[in-house]
Amino acid sequence: MPTFVALLNWTDQGVRGYKDTPQRAEAFAAAAQKLGVKVLNEYWTVGPYDMVVVMEAPDDETATAALLQAGGLGNVRSTTLRAFGRDEMDRIIAKTIG
Template sequence: MPTYVALLNWTDQGVRNYKDTTKRAEAFASAAQKLGAKVLNLYWTVGPYDLVAVVEASDDETATATLLQLGGAGNVRTTTLRAFGQAEMGHIIAKAAG
């Protein structure tokens, strides 16, 4: 299944409600599952991003719907990257090489 890395930053609302962040993480995982995605890992980080989520979804549309729903709650803004595992990258290289 395709993997996505979402770089998250708290909004003003999100940081004001920092005490609820672990509960929000559980709600995000549950909502993602209902949309057909799976939160593999969620990390709280130090640096330019407040959190990093690793999500699996069947397709770009499902991943986008999941992260739009997350952002729509108003606690975070997202930057999402499509990630390729080693096997996937091997297929990409083989395709590029002809």
């Protein structure tokens, strides 16, 4: 299944409710699972992003739907990256060789 890395920033609303962030993360994982998304890891970070979420989804659309649901609650904004594992990168490189 494709892997995605979501870089999250709290909105003003999200930072006001920082005490609830562990419960919000659990709720996101549960809602995402209902869509077929598996949350592999959630990290709270310092620096330019407040959280990093690593997840697997069947496709881009499903990953986007899960993150839109989360963003729609008003606590976070996300930047999402498609991540490629070693096997996937080997296949990509093989395609360039022909």
